[in-house]
Amino acid sequence: MSGSASEQPEPSATAASAGAVEPVMPPATPAPADEPLPRPATWTVKPPDAPWCPEGRLDAILARLEPAVAARFRDRVAHARVEHAEGHGRHATSEAWTVTAAMRRGRRHAHTGAWSDDAFFASLSSHRGVLVVADGAGSATWSRLGSAIAVDVAGESLRNATDVSAEAMHEAVERAVLALRNVATALEVAPRELRTTLLAVAWEPDGTRHRLVTTQVGDGSLVLAHADGTINRPAAGDGGEWSGEVHCFVPDDETMTRARAATVVHDVPDLAALLLVTDGIDDPCYPFPRFAGPILGQLLHGTTAPLTGLGVQVNAPSVITAADPAAALHAWLGFEKRGENDDRTLAVALHTTASHVIPPWAPSTSA
Numbered sequence: 001m002s003g004s005a006s007e008q009p010e011p012s013a014t015a016a017s018a019g020a021v022e023p024v025m026p027p028a029t030p031a032p033a034d035e036p037l038p039r040p041a042t043w044t045v046k047p048p049d050a051p052w053c054p055e056g057r058l059d060a061i062l063a064r065l066e067p068a069v070a071a072r073f074r075d076r077v078a079h080a081r082v083e084h085a086e087g088h089g090r091h092a093t094s095e096a097w098t099v100t101a102a103m104r105r106g107r108r109h110a111h112t113g114a115w116s117d118d119a120f121f122a123s124l125s126s127h128r129g130v131l132v133v134a135d136g137a138g139s140a141t142w143s144r145l146g147s148a149i150a151v152d153v154a155g156e157s158l159r160n161a162t163d164v165s166a167e168a169m170h171e172a173v174e175r176a177v178l179a180l181r182n183v184a185t186a187l188e189v190a191p192r193e194l195r196t197t198l199l200a201v202a203w204e205p206d207g208t209r210h211r212l213v214t215t216q217v218g219d220g221s222l223v224l225a226h227a228d229g230t231i232n233r234p235a236a237g238d239g240g241e242w243s244g245e246v247h248c249f250v251p252d253d254e255t256m257t258r259a260r261a262a263t264v265v266h267d268v269p270d271l272a273a274l275l276l277v278t279d280g281i282d283d284p285c286y287p288f289p290r291f292a293g294p295i296l297g298q299l300l301h302g303t304t305a306p307l308t309g310l311g312v313q314v315n316a317p318s319v320i321t322a323a324d325p326a327a328a329l330h331a332w333l334g335f336e337k338r339g340e341n342d343d344r345t346l347a348v349a350l351h352t353t354a355s356h357v358i359p360p361w362a363p364s365t366s367a
Contacts, residue, residue: 043341045086046113052080053145057187064182065149072152085115087333089326092124097205099124099131100299100325101347104333106280108341117196118278118345119147121155129205130158131347135220135278137195137249142187146194149183150176150250158202166263169213172200173250173259180251195249198259199276203349210271215263217255218246220278221288225296227270227357231289235262272354280344284310284337297361299332300354305363312336320350 053061058077062070089102101122109116117136123129132151136143154172161168176198184191197218204211214222216235224232248254273296277288285291285307294307299319306313313335322328333344 043107043111045110047082048085048115049113050115052115053077054142054187060186061145061183064186065179068156069149069153069179072156073149076148076152080115086110087116087330089330090120090122091325092122094124094126094129094205096352097124097129097349098320098325099129099347099349100320100329101131101133101345102326102329102333103343103345104330106341106343109343111341115144116343117143117147118280118343119144119151119196120345120347121151122347123155123159124205124349125159126206127204128159128164128202129349130155130200130202131274131276131349132158132198132200133220133276133278133345133347134199134250135197135218135280135343135345137197137246140195140249141189141193142183143194143196145183146180146196146250149179149194150196150198153179154198154200158200161202164202164204164211164213164265166213166260166265168202169200169215169263170256170260173198173215173217174256177251177255184251191251192249194251197246197278198250199278201274201276201349203271203274205349209267209269212266212268212271212274213263214266215259217248217250217258217262219282220276221282221292222276223274223289223292224266224268224271225273225275225292225354225358226268227272227353229293229357231292233289234264234266272351272357274349276347278343278345280340280342281333281346283342284335284340293358294361296348296350296354296358299329299348300350300358301360303332304360306335307361308363310335310337320355 087104091100099122101120103118105116119134121132132155134147134151136147154176157172157175180194181191184194197220199216199220199222201214214234216222248258275292282288302317303315319325319328319332
């Protein structure tokens with residue numbers, strides 16, 4: 001029907017005789033125009049607008065550190081230039097193992113012109129491998145100093161220990177705690193202003209069986225990968241109900257209680273890889289033990305598609321076989337996931353068998 005007036009039905013006689021009045025309908029309200037979509041977030045990259053180490057405090061800090069630690073810290077300050085703010089990496093090889101580690105400044109810190117709060121230590125020789133990663137607490141003013149000193153002190157202690165043992169690990173963490181408290185005194189601040197997480201592993205990289213010791217204070221993840229494809233996480237991260245919530249940091253009073261409870265000595269016949277990450281990777285790749293195998297697959301064999309749940313991940317060949325593995329790992333850390341903009345640090349140790357027992361990752365696999 002055309003809908004003209006002559007074609008409209010007449011009111012019924014019953015309704016008219018009863019005095020009924022047809023309801024008057026309000027004029028139709030035009031449908032609201034579609035609201036414009038929010039503009040995508042715009043991230044800037046700004047150089048840090050403050051020195052890495054507080055000006056005028058370097059000598060006081062050096063005086064409170066052991067001579068060897070002080071010498072390395074002086075070098076660290078000298079290399080803390082703006083052009084190095086985006087991160088750095090390290091790669092080393094031995095007869096049976098490779099270690100690769102890198103840190104990448106998160107978009108949040110790049111946007112605000114702040115330094116990264118993450119740090120790592122990576123060492124490999126014919127008789128000892130050591131990996132340590134740390135993430136300074138965002139609420140702590142000098143956490144970037146805390147994480148850098150903690151990984152240096154703990155890492156060097158483990159590298160020079162007489163054996164791979166729980167006692168050696170405890171001593172390493174204790175030294176880190178003491179160093180941070182001494183630096184807090186030099187800065188005239190409370191120790192909590194240098195708070196940092198700490199994940200560490202030391203292992204004997206020779207022989208068919210591998211003896212190693214691990215510990216963890218705070219969040220992040222440390223996992224072992226075995227030749228049969230299984231992933232073992234020796235200690236759960238010390239996180240709370242919310243992302244980024246941590247119950248204990250180095251150098252809190254509870255540090256050694258946490259570290260001792262988390263320390264595990266392993267005797268592993270089929271160790272293929274060790275993987276340590278700060279929460280900048282742990283959070284977007286949750287639950288991390290499920291993602292660890294696919295991540296190792298990408299690092300070993302290349303990235304052909306984004307890991308499940310990630311927004312953007314650039315296709316790239318193997319990180320480990322790249323001409324510069326440390327730079328390739330730094331690039332790999334540039335993946336994107338909505339809402340995840342924290343600093344990222346990853347340290348990985350791979351046995352020569354790893355490329356054979358850890359398969360490439362593809363979207364049809366588990367993570």
